[in-house]
Structure formats: C-alpha cells, structure tokens
Amino acid sequence: MKILVCITHVPDTTSKITFTNDNTELDKGGLQFVIGPYDDYALARAVEIKEQLGGTVTALNVGQQETEPTIRKALAIGADDAIRIDAEPTDAYFVAQQIAEVAKAENYDLIMMGRESSDYNGGQVHGMVGEMLGIPSLSPVMKLDIDKGVAKMAREIEGGKEYLEASLPLVLGCQEPIAEWKIPNMRGIMGARKKPLKVITPTNNDTLTTPESYELPAPRTDVKLIDADNTAELVSLLKNEAKVI
Amino acid sequence: MHTETLSNREEIIAEITQSVTDFGEKHIRPYMMDWDETQTFPREIFTQMGELGLMGMLVPEQYGGSGFGYKEYVAAIVAVSKIDSSIGLSMAAHNSLCTNHILQFASEEQKKRWLPKLATGEWIGAWGLTEPNTGSDAGNMRTTAVLDGDEWVLNGAKNFITHGISGNIAVVVARTGEPNESGNASAFVVERGTMGFTGGKKENKLGMRASETAEMIFDNCRIPKENMLGNVGDGFRQALAILDGGRISISALSLGIAEGAYEAALQYAKERQQFGQPIANFQGISFKLADMATEIDAAKLLTERASDLKDAGKKVGKESAMAKYYSSEVAVRVSNEAVQIFGGYGYVKDFPVEKFYRDSKLCTIGEGTSEIQKVVISRAILKG
Ligand SMILES: Cc1cc2nc3c(=O)[nH]c(=O)nc-3n(C[C@H](O)[C@H](O)[C@H](O)COP(=O)(O)OP(=O)(O)OC[C@H]3O[C@@H](n4cnc5c(N)ncnc54)[C@H](O)[C@@H]3O)c2cc1C
Ligand SMILES: Cc1cc2nc3c(=O)[nH]c(=O)nc-3n(C[C@H](O)[C@H](O)[C@H](O)COP(=O)(O)OP(=O)(O)OC[C@H]3O[C@@H](n4cnc5c(N)ncnc54)[C@H](O)[C@@H]3O)c2cc1C
Numbered sequence: 001m002k003i004l005v006c007i008t009h010v011p012d013t014t015s016k017i018t019f020t021n022d023n024t025e026l027d028k029g030g031l032q033f034v035i036g037p038y039d040d041y042a043l044a045r046a047v048e049i050k051e052q053l054g055g056t057v058t059a060l061n062v063g064q065q066e067t068e069p070t071i072r073k074a075l076a077i078g079a080d081d082a083i084r085i086d087a088e089p090t091d092a093y094f095v096a097q098q099i100a101e102v103a104k105a106e107n108y109d110l111i112m113m114g115r116e117s118s119d120y121n122g123g124q125v126h127g128m129v130g131e132m133l134g135i136p137s138l139s140p141v142m143k144l145d146i147d148k149g150v151a152k153m154a155r156e157i158e159g160g161k162e163y164l165e166a167s168l169p170l171v172l173g174c175q176e177p178i179a180e181w182k183i184p185n186m187r188g189i190m191g192a193r194k195k196p197l198k199v200i201t202p203t204n205n206d207t208l209t210t211p212e213s214y215e216l217p218a219p220r221t222d223v224k225l226i227d228a229d230n231t232a233e234l235v236s237l238l239k240n241e242a243k244v245i
Numbered sequence: 246m247h248t249e250t251l252s253n254r255e256e257i258i259a260e261i262t263q264s265v266t267d268f269g270e271k272h273i274r275p276y277m278m279d280w281d282e283t284q285t286f287p288r289e290i291f292t293q294m295g296e297l298g299l300m301g302m303l304v305p306e307q308y309g310g311s312g313f314g315y316k317e318y319v320a321a322i323v324a325v326s327k328i329d330s331s332i333g334l335s336m337a338a339h340n341s342l343c344t345n346h347i348l349q350f351a352s353e354e355q356k357k358r359w360l361p362k363l364a365t366g367e368w369i370g371a372w373g374l375t376e377p378n379t380g381s382d383a384g385n386m387r388t389t390a391v392l393d394g395d396e397w398v399l400n401g402a403k404n405f406i407t408h409g410i411s412g413n414i415a416v417v418v419a420r421t422g423e424p425n426e427s428g429n430a431s432a433f434v435v436e437r438g439t440m441g442f443t444g445g446k447k448e449n450k451l452g453m454r455a456s457e458t459a460e461m462i463f464d465n466c467r468i469p470k471e472n473m474l475g476n477v478g479d480g481f482r483q484a485l486a487i488l489d490g491g492r493i494s495i496s497a498l499s500l501g502i503a504e505g506a507y508e509a510a511l512q513y514a515k516e517r518q519q520f521g522q523p524i525a526n527f528q529g530i531s532f533k534l535a536d537m538a539t540e541i542d543a544a545k546l547l548t549e550r551a552s553d554l555k556d557a558g559k560k561v562g563k564e565s566a567m568a569k570y571y572s573s574e575v576a577v578r579v580s581n582e583a584v585q586i587f588g589g590y591g592y593v594k595d596f597p598v599e600k601f602y603r604d605s606k607l608c609t610i611g612e613g614t615s616e617i618q619k620v621v622i623s624r625a626i627l628k629g
Contacts, residue, residue, distance in 0.1 A: 069256055076260065183267045186298025186311035189260045193253070 038114025139173025295366015326501025343370025
C-alpha cells in the first residue's frame with residue numbers, strides 16, 4: 001500500500017487571528033503552527049493502515065521552508081518520508097496542481113487529505129486532485145478500511161450513515177472519527193530527523209483566485225439576561241432589537 | 246546522547262514539550278483531581294508514558310531508552326509537572342534516581358538485565374536511601390547488608406520511598422561497614438517478589454498525593470551477590486552523585502509547578518473583574534505577576550546552566566544544588582501568590598492553583614532540603 005498524505009501548515013486552532021497589509025494578508029507574527037486538524041486524522045489512519053497492511057506513507061506539503069517543523073512532526077508520527085513543494089500555497093488550484101504533478105509520477109494507491117484546511121477551509125483540493133488525475137475523490141470520509149484493493153468507507157449523513165465502497169486508487173478528504181490523533185513518541189521525534197525530506201520546486205504558478213480582503217467576524221456583544229417570567233420583554237426584544245421575529 | 250546543532254536541539258525540545266503536553270491534556274488532566282482526592286497511584290499511566298519514551302529519557306537507545314540529555318529530560322518533566330506535579334515527581338524518581346543509578350554504576354550485564362524493562366515503563370523503579378531516623382544525615386543509616394556465602398542479607402527499613410510498594414525493582418543503599426565510618430555503605434538492586442522484601446505503610450500526604458510514598462521493609466531479605474552495584478563501600482558516594490543529577494529533576498519539577506501556577510494566575514488576573522476592571526490593573530496584583538515572572542526566569546536559567554554542565558559531563562554539584570534550592574523556593578512562593586491572586590477561588594478545588602500550592606512544598610524537602618542544599622553550596626564556595 002503506497003499512501004500519500006497531504007498536510008497543511010496552519011495556525012493552532014486557539015490562535016488569535018489578525019491581518020496586515022490593508023487586510024489582504026494573514027499576520028503570521030506570534031502564531032504557532034500545527035498540522036491541520038483534519039490532515040492529522042488522515043495521517044493517523046494512513047499510519048495505521050501501513051502498520052496493518054505494510055507499505056509506505058509519504059507526507060506532502062506545499063509550503064515554504066517555515067513549514068518544515070510541521071512536516072517533521074508528520075515524520076515523527078509515522079510517515080516514512082516527506083516531500084515539500086517549495087512555494088507559497090496561494091490557492092487551492094495551485095496546490096492541487098502541485099500535488100497532482102507528484103502523484104502522476106508516483107502512482108499512489110491512496111491520496112489522503114483532510115476534509116478541509118483549517119485556515120481557509122476551502123474543501124476543494126481533494127476534488128481538484130481527483131479530477132486532475134482522473135480518479136475518484138470522496139469527502140468527508142469518517143471510516144476507512146482497505147480490503148483486497150477495495151476501500152470500504154462510511155460517513156454520517158443527515159439522519160443516518162452512508163456506507164461506500166470504491167476501488168483504488170482514490171483521493172480521500174478525511175475527518176474524525178477515522179482515527180485518533182497520534183502523539184509522536186520520543187523515538188519518533190529523534191527518528192524524524194533521519195528520514196528523507198525532499199524539497200522540489202513547483203511545476204507552474206497558475207492560480208485562479210486572489211483574495212480582495214479579509215474581515216474578522218463581529219465581536220461578540222454582551223448577553224442580556226431576562227427574567228424567566230418576563231416573556232413579554234423577551235418577545236419585545238426579539239422583535240424590536242434582534243429583529244428575528 | 247545525540248549531538249545536534251543548537252537550533253535543531255531547540256526544535257526537538259519544543260517537540261518533546263508539545264508531545265508531553267498533548268499526552269498530559271488527554272490522559273492526565275481529566276483524571277488528576279480524582280487521583281489526588283483518593284490518593285490513587287495510577288500505575289497504568291506510567292506504562293503509557295513508557296510507550297511514549299518518557300520512562301527512559303536518559304537511557305541510551307541500545308538499552309531501550311530515548312537517549313536524550315538533561316535538557317530534553319528537563320523539558321519533559323516541566324511539561325508533565327505543569328499539568329500534574331505528582332506524576333512529574335514519580336517520573337523524576339523513576340528516571341533520575343532508580344534508572345539513572347543503574348545506568349551510571351551497574352556493570353554491562355546488570356544494565357542489560359534491568360534497563361530495558363525500566364526504560365520502557367514495563368517496570369517502575371524505586372530508590373531507597375532515606376530512613377526514619379536518618380534523612381538528611383543519610384550516612385548514618387541503620388539498614389544493613391551482610392554477606393553470607395553467595396548472598397547479601399538485608400535487614401532494616403527505608404521510609405518516604407517513592408514507589409516503595411508499587412516499584413518492581415528498587416535500588417537500595419545499605420550499610421556494609423560500621424556506623425559513621427566513611428565508605429560504610431553499598432548499593433544493591435532488589436527485585437519485587439524477593440523473599441523478605443515488602444512494602445510497608447503508605448504515607449497520607451499534603452500534596453503529591455498521586456505519587457506513591459511508602460516504606461520498604463527488609464527482613465532477612467536475601468539477594469544474589471551479583472545484585473550489588475559497583476563495589477563494597479561505594480554506596481554513599483554513588484548516592485550523592487545520583488542526587489547531584491536528581492536535583493536537576495527537582496528543579497524541573499519546581500519549574501513546572503511555578504509555570505503552571507503562574508500561567509493560571511496571569512490568565513485569571515486578566516479575566517477577573519473587581520471594582521469595574523480586571524484585577525491585573527491593580528498594581529498590587531501586577532507587581533506580584535512581575536515578581537513571579539522574574540523569579541521563574543531566574544530559576545529557568547539556573548536549571549538550564551546545571552543541565553548544560555551535566556550534558557557536557559562537567560561537575561555539577563554546586564550548580565545543581567543552587568538550581569534546586571532556588572527553583573523549589575520559587576515554586577512555593579509562586580504557587581502561594583497564585584492562590585492569593587485567585588482569592589477565594591484559589592482555595593477551592595475547582596481551580597488548579599490550590600493543588601500546585603500543596604504539591605510545591607515537597608520540592609524544598611525531597612532529594613535534600615533547602616537547608617541541605619545550602620550546606621552543599623556553602624561547602625563548595627568556602628572550599629574554593
Ligand atoms: C501563507 C499562506 C498564504 C496564502 N495565501 C493565499 C492567497 O494569497 N490566496 C488564497 O486564495 N489562498 C491563500 N492561502 C490559502 C491556501 O492557498 C489554502 O489553504 C490552500 O490553497 C488550500 O486551499 P483550501 O483552503 O481550499 O484547502 P482545502 O481544499 O480545504 O484543503 C483540503 C486538504 O487539501 C490538502 N492541502 C491543502 N493545502 C495544502 C498544502 N498547502 N499542502 C499540502 N496539502 C494541502 C490538505 O490535506 C487539506 O486538508 C494561503 C495560505 C497560506 C498558509
Ligand atoms: C514525597 C516524598 C518523596 C520522597 N521520595 C524519596 C525517595 O524516593 N527515596 C528516598 O531515599 N527518599 C525520599 N524522600 C525522603 C526525603 O529525601 C527526605 O524527607 C529528606 O531528605 C529530608 O529528610 P528528613 O525528612 O528525615 O528530614 P530531617 O533530616 O530530619 O530534617 C528536618 C529539618 O532539619 C533540617 N536539617 C537537617 N540537617 C541539617 C543541617 N545539617 N543543617 C541545617 N538544617 C538541617 C532540615 O533541612 C529540615 O528542615 C521523599 C520524601 C517525600 C516527602
């Protein structure tokens with residue numbers, strides 16, 4: 001089983017987000033970066049499948065040198081080697097092209113990604129990569145088992161569960177509870193430094209989107225407490241102030 | 246120890262901290278107040294910590310350990326202790342007392358026999374020096390070992406021993422010469438299950454309640470001759486060398502407590518409103534925070550210096566005593582002030598600082614009291 005796991009390098013989910021450059025860029029100052037939470041689930045399941053069926057797990061990131069500590073964490077968790085495509089990941093199309101280019105040469109059985117990145121939350125890269133390679137892509141995948149070249153998957157849908165099967169190769173967008181996050185052990189942390197991390201240059205620089213500007217959500221306003229018996233005031237506030245009824 | 250470029254080493258240390266923190270948040274924090282309340286020693290957590298590589302931090306990879314130096318080890322102890330210092334204390338006693346004694350002074354054959362089990366957390370270790378009547382004055386101990394044919398026969402009792410009941414193996418220092426004679430003690434390894442070796446009373450403690458502290462009793466306990474570490478008469482000298490390094494552990498434990506208490510207090514001071522503003526706006530509170538932050542930094546620097554010297558294989562007696570003395574007093578002061586900043590909420594168990602306050606006091610006592618650290622430091626500076 002030859003598995004590629006695509007990981008993002010994203011701000012820790014508890015980060016306070018601010019923007020610079022006239023609100024057209026994320027301010028990275030003081031932010032701590034981690035493996036995208038959904039990508040972390042994909043990686044954990046990939047490592048489990050490898051342990052079960054044998055094979056290799058390669059971690060891939062499109063990003064500049066600053067992402068290497070994040071990539072090494074993926075190696076510490078259990079990826080065998082890693083590829084960094086040395087470019088600022090400017091949009092989903094650009095990222096997808098880079099991943100597809102690597103995948104064309106390597107014939108992976110499985111390309112596992114997160115359901116969506118946790119920074120820009122596009123949820124697009126897996127679909128694009130699938131199209132570019134001419135293979136199926138599925139997302140979100142919450143359970144995955146491989147049985148004789150067939151992927152057996154499940155996900156929760158409105159009011160129930162959906163079970164799916166597809167033959168390999170496949171591109172998957174994963175999310176919990178596909179696996180539990182793995183915590184790198186001490187040996188993994190040391191070993192990560194001895195595993196190969198290949199840096200390659202991007203093939204082309206096509207992008208399809210440019211951000212115009214970013215905006216933070218409105219700050220939370222104060223809570224108004226109304227006496228449980230005072231329904232009249234509640235109705236009046238909902239009608240006149242919140243204007244929801 | 247692995248040699249790494251500095252930046253690489255710093256990165257590894259950050260990763261160790263992250264791993265240990267993630268582990269602690271998931272497997273320790275949800276249960277720690279229960280363990281504290283009921284004085285439960287959670288044996289299974291150390292098996293999991295063994296899988297993570299935390300039970301053989303200083304043990305070379307060839308014996309199943311992680312092969313790190315003191316700096317990495319300190320980072321791990323700090324991260325555990327910031328969450329639960331009881332678990333930090335047990336981890337420290339296992340790694341730097343029992344396991345490290347075997348690593349430093351055992352023969353190759355002995356190392357191969359015991360280290361892999363300890364380093365992986367399959368076995369948990371105890372280290373027995375203290376006795377009811379001889380704590381600081383450990384040279385005057387009453388537990389004796391007498392050679393009888395191919396066996397040593399141990400008699401006596403050790404008290405206040407971390408993992409005295411649950412330890413699968415204990416390094417025990419016993420007297421093989423006359424009282425008060427120099428070179429009168431030797432070190433032995435006793436495995437659990439050996440006839441005549443039993444755990445005694447478990448102490449009911451102010452803090453560190455999830456870390457087991459108990460008596461170890463030797464009643465005509467016979468151990469094979471080859472369980473001696475080093476030579477006859479080396480025991481006390483070995484124990485003092487182990488304590489030199491052990492003090493770095495207690496510095497780290499103290500740092501974890503101080504940082505944990507400080508960070509909780511800092512956040513609380515920014516959130517808690519009185520007189521229409523955050524209490525951090527009051528100079529009486531903000532100056533406390535300034536003192537805490539400054540003292541923690543100083544303690545960190547002393548601990549780092551001691552770890553660096555130790556990793557470089559240099560003498561560390563005075564510097565580790567300074568680090569231990571200062572950091573432990575800082576842990577007590579900072580956790581005390583943290584309770585104060587929390588006010589009434591600091592006194593109740595729904596907030597983390599009362600536990601740090603209770604746990605911190607061990608640090609100025611265990612592995613040599615603050616007074617004994619000052620004896621070590623003053624001897625060193627008066628000699629030179
Ligand atoms: C520093 C920085 C600058 C950026 N600048 C821009 C910009 O100027 N304009 C803009 O539109 N967007 C920008 N982005 C957003 C970034 O391009 C997107 O996060 C990325 O293109 C993926 O798009 P997405 O959110 O649709 O990902 P999704 O489709 O939500 O991602 C799904 C999965 O695809 C994989 N994946 C996504 N991105 C990567 C990657 N880089 N490497 C490896 N695997 C990946 C992961 O497995 C992920 O879980 C920037 C991001 C960063 C970190
Ligand atoms: C939770 C816990 C875990 C422990 N774990 C272990 C363990 O795993 N293994 C082990 O061997 N021991 C362990 N100990 C024992 C610990 O190391 C001793 O308690 C410590 O060394 C002090 O000895 P003591 O309690 O007998 O105090 P004493 O020596 O009786 O000291 C009483 C007071 O007198 C002071 N004093 C003594 N001598 C002098 C002097 N010369 N000058 C000035 N003041 C002096 C001391 O500083 C102290 O204030 C543990 C203790 C605790 C509480």
